Amino acid sequence: MAKLGILVQGELDRLRKYNLFTATTVVLLLWVGMTWLLEAGEVTAFVPLILLMDSTMMSSLLVGATLFYEKKEHAINSILVTPVPETEYIAAKIIVSVFNSLLTFLALAATAYFLKGVTFNFALVAAAVVVITAFHALLGIWFAFFSKNFSSLLVNLMLYIIFLMLPPVLADLGIIGEKIARFFIILPPDAAGTMLQAGFATVPLGRLIFGFVYLLALSAALYKYIVLPGFNQYAMRETGV
Amino acid sequence: MFEVRGLKYKYPNAQDYAVDGIDFEIRQGEIFGFLGPSGAGKSTTQKILIKLLKDYQGEILYRGKKLTEYSDEFYQDIGVSFEMPISFSKLTAMENLEFFRRLYKETVDVEPLLRRVGLWEDRHKKTGEYSKGMKIRLNFVRALLNNPKMLFLDEPTNGIDPVNGKIMKDMIREFRAQGGTVFLTSHIMSDVDELCDRVAFIVNGKIREVDSPRNLKLKYGKRVVRVEYRENGNVVSKEFTMEEIKTPAFFELLKTKDIETLHSGETTLEDIFIKVTGVALHG
Incomplete structure (x- = not known):
């Protein structure tokens, strides 16, 4: 994990350079403003x-966006011929997504606590x-891997x-x-919602675990x-195979 | 450096082998050209050699050890310059190089390299603002970043002006002179002729020829000398075999006629490419 x-x-x-960080910061400021x-x-x-939306949809979109610009610029080729295992390349993307989500969590938790005096189970929500x-x-x-653009x-x-959140809404x-x-x-979005909700209200322990x-x-x-297994195939497709 | 035996590769869902039982070796300190028409199996072979494609049949040895036994540390040894630009466009050339530099154990000072390929003054420009030629030159510097023992160059001078093309060819020759080995694919036959110690022609996944450009020219060329001279206002052309040029008739012609051109029947690598690959037959 030396290169991670x-x-x-x-x-x-x-x-930061591709302005994706700016975009997420603007959205975060919007959430902070609304919380206030x-x-x-x-x-x-x-x-x-908000944490549910940020950890699900936003996380998937952010990592997808980085993969698409790397695909567009053939940068994956260049990374694949360095002494970097694919596992570390994927791990780096996940760590950065988690880092971004935790920033959102910290900003919202700080706003809720310092401006509104609202407390919740910070550790549980952070873990979720x-x-x-x-x-x-x-x-x-x-x-x-399978989206064209x-x-x-x-x-x-x-x-x-929509499909996985619709049943709980119904x-x-x-x-x-x-x-x-x-x-x-x-359904993963429902499980995610339950995990986050547990930090703010009582949720059956069995469901939380x-x-x-x-x-x-x-x-x-x-x-x-x-x-x-799919990453190598995706990268090869990207190299023109 | 590399020994390839019975290499076969078929892409998932493909009916035919892209590489169909090829054998060749790349000797240490040589520039080995790998030539063939589009879809012949050049890129597939290169991707196998640089460990991007893994499920192949046959055996590949790199420095006497199976390629499959090498970990990702194999990449400390090699440098790859792809045909297409591969840099992060919103990062400057220096930021790109710095990111990749940190992934290697051993690296070189990029300043002399960037100066040599004429990018030093533009090193703080975002690569998205670079021309295609500049991006290809940056690819080349990127390939040399880790002081590799072996270089894989895919069309290294494609889209580059003649002055920078010459600089890059000089750098490739210098790399070889310092003991480096090069695997080169190119459609620019004059570059291949200038640079390569040996070339292989691949067609439909099979190697048709492997030899030095000189030997191939001898094999495929006509052993004749053609003389063009003016006689009674007309241009006359006459061919002499290598045996005939030793005869008095040949010298007599040179002495008595108004010679305009004198050519050997040596063929070009481009003609050999067409003959071997059959590209001309397919139009």
């Missing part, structure tokens, strides 16, 4: 929602943000969110019964069976 630090530093530099404007009671509902982001960063890499990636991610509206709704925790174990297991499987 260099790769992470490189990723962060490029996020809300009542203390509303903050506990708003913050987990790490696990949810890691899974969705891997998901973003996988989606980039950034717009196609965006559409695929929207479909993922359950909340009473359209789907409680018996079936209990199993929606196997299941959420963490489930997303960790899914991340490991996604990495081992899809992202790592």
Whole structure:
């Protein structure tokens, strides 16, 4: 893992140079501003929602965006012929995504605490943000493998969110019964929502533990069976094969 | 440096082998040209040699050890210059080089290299503002960054003006003079002729010829001397075999006629390329 630090530093530099960091900072400032404007009671509902969006959709999009510009500029070729294992290259992308999500978490937590006097289980939410982001960063890499361009990636991610978030919403509206709704925790966005919610309200311990174990297991499987084997093929396609 | 035996490679879902049982070696300290028409298997072979494609059949030895037994540390030894620009466009040339420099154990001072290829003055420019030629020159510097023992150069002078092309060719020759080995693919036959110690022609995944450009010219060229002279206002052309030029008839012609041109029948590498690969047949 000797090169990991260099790769992470490189990723962060490029996020800054390609203005992706600016874009995420602007969005973050918007969330901070909105948190500041809300009542203390509303903050506990708003913050987990924003963290959910940031750790899922935003993480997938950010990692997808970096892969697309590297693809466009053939930069993956150049990295693949350096003494950097693919595992470290992928790990660097996940670490940077987690770092960005934790920045959002810290900014929102600080705003909630210092400006609104709202406290929540900071450690639990931070842990949830790490696990949810890691899974969705891997998901973003996988989606980039088969998305033709950034717009196609965006559409695929929207479909993922809509289809997997729709059942819990229908359950909340009473359209789907409680018996079936209990199993929606196997949908990653629902598991993620449960994990984040646990920092702000009481959530059954079993569901919380299941959420963490489930997303960790899914991340490991996604990495081992899809992202790592698929990465070489993706990179080769990018080199014109 | 490299020994390749019975190398075969088929892309997933492809019916035919892209590389179909080829054998060749790349000797230490030589510039080895790998030539062939588009889709012949050149790039596939190069990607296998630089460990980008892995599921091949056959055996490849690098410095006497199986290529598959090398870890990613193999890349400490080699430098690769791709045909297409490969830099991060929003980073300057120096920022690009600095990022890659940190990934290697041993690196060289980039200033002399950048000065030599004429990029030193533009080193703080974003590479997105570079011309294609500048980007290719930067690729070349990037390939030399880790002081490699072996260079893989894909069309290194394509899109480069003659002055910079000459500088790069000089640098390639200097690299060889210092003991470096080069695997070169190019469509510019004059460059191949100038640079390569040996060349291989690959067609439909199979190697048709491997030899020095000189030997290939002897093999495919006509052993004749053609003389053009003016007689009664007309240009007359006459060919003499190598045996005939030793005869008095040849010298008599030189002495008595108004000679305009005198050519050997040596063929060009371009003609050999066409003959061997059959590119002309396919138009």
